[in-house]
Structures are given as structure tokens and as C-alpha cells.
Amino acid sequence: MSSKFTEGVVAESKRSYIHKLASEGTRIDGRDFDEVRPIKIKTGFIQRADGSALVELGDTKVLVGVKIEPGEPFPDTPDMGIMTTNVELVPLASPTFEPGPPSEEAIELARVVDRGIRESHTIDMEKLVIEEGEKVWVVFIDMHVLDYHGNLFDACGIAALAALNNATVPAERFGFGDDFKLPIMHYPVPVTFAKIGEWIVADPNLDEESIASARLTVTTNEEEKVNAMQKGLFGTFTYEEVKKSINRSMSIGKQVRKIILGDENGKEN
Amino acid sequence: MDEKKVRDIVVPGEEIVAEGKPGRGVFYEGEKMYSMYLGIVDVRSGYVNVIPLSGCYIPKKGDKVIGKVIDLAPMNWVVDINAPYYAPLHVNDVPWRVGFGDTGRFLEIGDVILAKVSNVNEMGQVWITLKEQGLRKLEGGHLIHISPSKVPRVIGKGGSMIQLLKDSTNCRIYVGQNGTIWISGEPDGIVKVIKAIRMIEREAHTYGLTDRVKEFLERGDE
Amino acid sequence: MMGMKSDIRLIDDNGLRIDGRLPNQLRPIKMEVGVVKRADGSAYIEWGGNKIIAAVYGPREAYPKHVQESDRAIVRARYNMAAFSVDERKRPGPDRRSVELSKVISEALTSAIFVEKFPRTAIDVYIEVLQADAGTRVAGITVASLALADAGIPMRDLIVGCAAGKVDDVVVLDLNKEEDNFGQADVPMAILPRTGEIALLQMDGDLTYDELTNAMEMAMDAAKKIYNMEIETLKAKYGGDVNEQ
Numbered sequence: 001m002s003s004k005f006t007e008g009v010v011a012e013s014k015r016s017y018i019h020k021l022a023s024e025g026t027r028i029d030g031r032d033f034d035e036v037r038p039i040k041i042k043t044g045f046i047q048r049a050d051g052s053a054l055v056e057l058g059d060t061k062v063l064v065g066v067k068i069e070p071g072e073p074f075p076d077t078p079d080m081g082i083m084t085t086n087v088e089l090v091p092l093a094s095p096t097f098e099p100g101p102p103s104e105e106a107i108e109l110a111r112v113v114d115r116g117i118r119e120s121h122t123i124d125m126e127k128l129v130i131e132e133g134e135k136v137w138v139v140f141i142d143m144h145v146l147d148y149h150g151n152l153f154d155a156c157g158i159a160a161l162a163a164l165n166n167a168t169v170p171a172e173r174f175g176f177g178d179d180f181k182l183p184i185m186h187y188p189v190p191v192t193f194a195k196i197g198e199w200i201v202a203d204p205n206l207d208e209e210s211i212a213s214a215r216l217t218v219t220t221n222e223e224e225k226v227n228a229m230q231k232g233l234f235g236t237f238t239y240e241e242v243k244k245s246i247n248r249s250m251s252i253g254k255q256v257r258k259i260i261l262g263d264e265n266g267k268e269n
Numbered sequence: 270m271d272e273k274k275v276r277d278i279v280v281p282g283e284e285i286v287a288e289g290k291p292g293r294g295v296f297y298e299g300e301k302m303y304s305m306y307l308g309i310v311d312v313r314s315g316y317v318n319v320i321p322l323s324g325c326y327i328p329k330k331g332d333k334v335i336g337k338v339i340d341l342a343p344m345n346w347v348v349d350i351n352a353p354y355y356a357p358l359h360v361n362d363v364p365w366r367v368g369f370g371d372t373g374r375f376l377e378i379g380d381v382i383l384a385k386v387s388n389v390n391e392m393g394q395v396w397i398t399l400k401e402q403g404l405r406k407l408e409g410g411h412l413i414h415i416s417p418s419k420v421p422r423v424i425g426k427g428g429s430m431i432q433l434l435k436d437s438t439n440c441r442i443y444v445g446q447n448g449t450i451w452i453s454g455e456p457d458g459i460v461k462v463i464k465a466i467r468m469i470e471r472e473a474h475t476y477g478l479t480d481r482v483k484e485f486l487e488r489g490d491e
Numbered sequence: 492m493m494g495m496k497s498d499i500r501l502i503d504d505n506g507l508r509i510d511g512r513l514p515n516q517l518r519p520i521k522m523e524v525g526v527v528k529r530a531d532g533s534a535y536i537e538w539g540g541n542k543i544i545a546a547v548y549g550p551r552e553a554y555p556k557h558v559q560e561s562d563r564a565i566v567r568a569r570y571n572m573a574a575f576s577v578d579e580r581k582r583p584g585p586d587r588r589s590v591e592l593s594k595v596i597s598e599a600l601t602s603a604i605f606v607e608k609f610p611r612t613a614i615d616v617y618i619e620v621l622q623a624d625a626g627t628r629v630a631g632i633t634v635a636s637l638a639l640a641d642a643g644i645p646m647r648d649l650i651v652g653c654a655a656g657k658v659d660d661v662v663v664l665d666l667n668k669e670e671d672n673f674g675q676a677d678v679p680m681a682i683l684p685r686t687g688e689i690a691l692l693q694m695d696g697d698l699t700y701d702e703l704t705n706a707m708e709m710a711m712d713a714a715k716k717i718y719n720m721e722i723e724t725l726k727a728k729y730g731g732d733v734n735e736q
Contacts, residue, residue, distance in 0.1 A: 307640040
């Protein structure tokens, strides 16, 4: 199953090796099925941004910058701020990324991250009104993939949350009073699973992703609510597999959330 | 009926309960047999087949097909035979001596040919030939397309249906296995043949079709 | 979910929905196959206020050549909304939403097709939403499945789309437009009905584990009914005199 996210043709030996490992309960990098790769978060990496986070998930590296500017509200939500998300798969991050307009992979990725943040009400949009119906704060979340080694969904989701949690609304710069911390209400964390043969592993690396038959991202928040799901690739899941994945996402998400919030207190993980 | 024919319509993924070995258009999952197509279950000679009611032409070696030249190359023509893949016709597979780069002098883009499938490989690539008695470029006439799965019905048992069409309209007709049909004759006759073929196409899966077509050809209207 | 706030009550005191349905009731569905003569296969569906047409072309050699896969056919679904399909005119052409939907629909359809039978080809599936009334992607995938069968594409199963969600804190089946706009969650799914495999799954909103599994089970249950309609529709095209004599 190749897509622009994979390196094209996969060596059959690699496929059978990963399957064999899975049948023995382990993975190519020695992780357990539910173990995510080491996460490193550096917030405030881009000083010109109003919030930012450089996140490493194993060898996958993503930089998210948040810019906040005044703008017009949508007519149907005059009393709420606005957020937009965008992903750039820049060619330097992988031999399979091409320059040009956003690919369907980039669009899907951005929209899945967007749904997790939007549906969980991560940002308190009602506190982002400058003048109702006239002026509100617009939060731009731009995600730049810098090194692609699998599982961009989780890397981007983690980086976006970390960057938002680190963001300041630059009111002074635009003459609207004092700066204030971007109000955050919830902490959605995506956890992505890959189906490899009959096994389902969390946080697939590049090799695992390249041979996965199906993919499932489940985003849950700190109240164990599910805020977004997205199934991908050509394979299928049984209902039982989906239910298990939701439960696994909740417990893995809890650990990942601790790492994201721990960093907020000044410690670098 | 001289053999058992079950004309049950099945849909893709529908379980087939019939005695016999798996033939064409079916697949096994576990112990059960399922249909791949929207089609008709056909049990014959100990095999269970599903004949699709529609779909594109899948070339078989030896099939006679009608194709249209869509491109020229120095050593071959590219022919659209209504299959998933275009078929190259190499200069060695025509009855003329064609010099390098001279292909356009013999067959031009848009020309229609009656050809034979000389080879099909595992990848689905197809080669065709004109080097056999009766194969040639078709001049004039009219072309229509039908679903390839209905070709056997248009031809009829032992060619009976096609003979009936020819006899009662004085038209010359070639039916390609790929569902392309070439008809030449008086305009009235061609119209009649097309109407009859459309009728066969519509009712291909029913019994007693030959009689109804005969009736139509005699009566001259539907 | 559009996240709009509203005072509209979506469930009344008798537990009925804004269009009079019970929580687990589908909107009326009508299907037809063979509606686009020029195409290799086609179908039309009316599902509530949705009116969607689908046509299939192929398998045919995939162009440009670099999109070809040497071991299988590629399935290219294109989900497109007509400018007049929604209240406020939609700018024609693909937006980010339709690009994403086209991708997940293509992937879901691929799971049911014997793509390995046609290396280097493309199977193009055009889904045109003529009128939209929530649930267009699941109606679209359902009608696409009919068009694929009509085109004689070999498949291991038909595909059925169905959605469930939550409105006014109640888990409901098959959201309509108001429920989609003002509801709390939407869970669109596509099922391979023979095996019950899940080929498409998305979710947005705010659901507990129990609400979510409740919604998924509701959608999967309804999928069985829609599956039977698909079978009837396909057989009816060639039906009537099939078993005469």
C-alpha cells in the first residue's frame, strides 16, 4: 500500500521481518505495541511567533508556529474567535514530498489535527472577541514537517497543542490592551494506530507505516471524551479492533498529555 | 434446455450456493464461495461461474476484436480495443511490408480494424495481429458498442442469432469479442440491426430471446 | 460539527427529532442504477434531502503515467459539490473538505475492489452532490458502490455508508442538516456488510466511550437495511422477467 507518505515499493523482506516481529509481540525498534517513541518538546522555539513548539517524536520532527492577529468574525459566529490550521510537507523532510500546492495527504493531516482541537474546544473562542461582530482574534496554526519518519498525525497534534498552550495573544502590538495568555480549556491528544497483519501498533514508525494496511487516529481529551477519529489507507478494521483502539488511545493519550503539560512548566523532556 | 442453467442474479460479495468447482468470477473466503460481480450464476461442466452483466473487455488470446487506431509509432500502431489497456500492433504482425517510420501510410489514426489477440501476458498487456485470413481494415460501415459479456448472446448458439440478423437485413456484420460491432449495409438495415442488438443487450439474461428477436425483425418494430 | 450555538430544540418531549424521526430511524432512501448512459457504470441516490449521482469510468490506463501502480489499479474518487447544492452558493471546484473526503472515499472503495486484477489502470469514480442535506459522504459512498457494481468492477463486497451522532445529548442515527449544524457529534462510517469490516471511519465532536460505541452500533445496524436496498436496486435493473419460463 504505497502513498506519498511511503517510500514507494517496500522490500518484501522488510514486510515479512516486521510481521514476524509482530507475531512475537515486538517491533522493529524494540517497542511494545502501545509504546510511543520518545517525545521531546521545545516550546517558544520561534520568537517571532506568538506560540511555537518544536516536537520530536522519535526521529519525526515537526515545528508548529502560532500567529494571532485581529480579523473579522464569521457572520454566523460573531461572538467567537477563529482558528485555522495548515500543514506544509516541505520537500526537505522526505524524498517523497514534492513542492507545490498542498497534497491531499497534507490537507487530510491538517484537517484531522484541526478537528481534534476544534471539537474539544481547546481554545476558549468566546474569550477571543475584541468587538462582537466586528473584530475577533484569529489563531493561525501552521505546521511545518521538518523530518518525516512516520506518524505525522500524532507529531503534528502534539506540537499544535504544545504551541497553543505556550501562546500569548499579542494585544499590545495591535493596540487592544494588555497581552494575555491564549485561554486553553482542553487538551486533546491524537494517538495513531497502524494495522500490520493482524496486529495493531501505536505510533507507527516509517517502516511500519510503509507496510500498514490500515491506519486509525483517535483523539481524546483529558476527560476521556473522544473528539476526533480518522481511518485511512485501503485496509479495514473490525468493530472490536476499533473499540480496543479507542481504549488504548485514552490510556496512551494520558501519558502523552503529561509530557506535553510537563514541558509547560519549564522542563525540557 | 440441454444443460442446467441457473439464471440467478448475484451481487458482488453475495454467497453462491451451488455444487461445483470455483470457475470464473467467483472467489473463496474460508469455506464459502462468493460472487465478484453483479452477474448471473452459470453452472456448467462441474464449474460454478459468475458471468458479469456489465464491465469492460478482458482480452483473451485468440479473440477477434474490433479496434480503433489511436496513435502511430515508427514500428507499431496503438489500438484501442475497449480493454483496460491499449494494444500495440507491430509492423511484423501485419500482411504488408512496412518500412521504419512508414506506419502512417498503411493505417492512420481513426482507422478501424478487425484484429486477433495474439498474446496476453500476466500484466494484462495485449498484442494483436492482422496476419490471418479475414483480418483487415474495415472501410465504411457503422460501429456500436455493447457490453462484452453480452457478445455470446448477439452471436447466438452456433452463430444463429447473428445469421438471423444478417439474413433479415442484408447487412454485413462483424462482432468483436470486445463488444464492438461493425455493421455495413443499407441505412434501413443498419437501423434495424442496431435496434435488434439493443434489444438483445437489454434482454440478454432472459430465456426465449431468439424468438422475440425473430418476431421483431419480421414485424419491423418493437 | 459546525459548532454553531442555537436555542433550537432538536429532540422534543416525546423523544422525536425535528423531522419527526425516532433516534434510530433512517431518512427515506431511494436508489437507482444505470442513470448515466455514457459511463461504464452509474447510480443515483436520494437520501433525505440529498440528491447524489455517481459514475464510474474504467479500469482504463492511468494517466499521467507516474500515477500508475505496477501491481494494482488506482481508485480515484472525486467528491464534488455543485455550487447550487447548498443554501449559500459554494464556490465551484475542490476545497480542502472535498479533497479530504475524496481521499477517504477512494481508500474505502479500494478496500472492496479486486484492484490487483488491473495493474497500471485507474478506476475513476465521480460523485456529484447535486443537493446536500448532511451525510453526503456516506450517501456518496453508497451510491458509488452501486455504480461500481453496475460497471462490472470485481469486488469482494458492496459498500454501505451510514452515519450516527449526538444531538441534544441523545445518540441518533443519520443526522439531517439541522442536526449536523447544531448537533454535538457526527460519526460517518462505511461498512463492508458481508464481513462487517469498517472501511471508512471518521468522527468529530464530543462523545464518551459509551456514546461513541452506541453510535457506531446504531450506524452498523442501519447499514444492514441499506445493504438490502442496494441488493434490491441492483437486481431490479435486470429483474422482472429474469426467472420467467
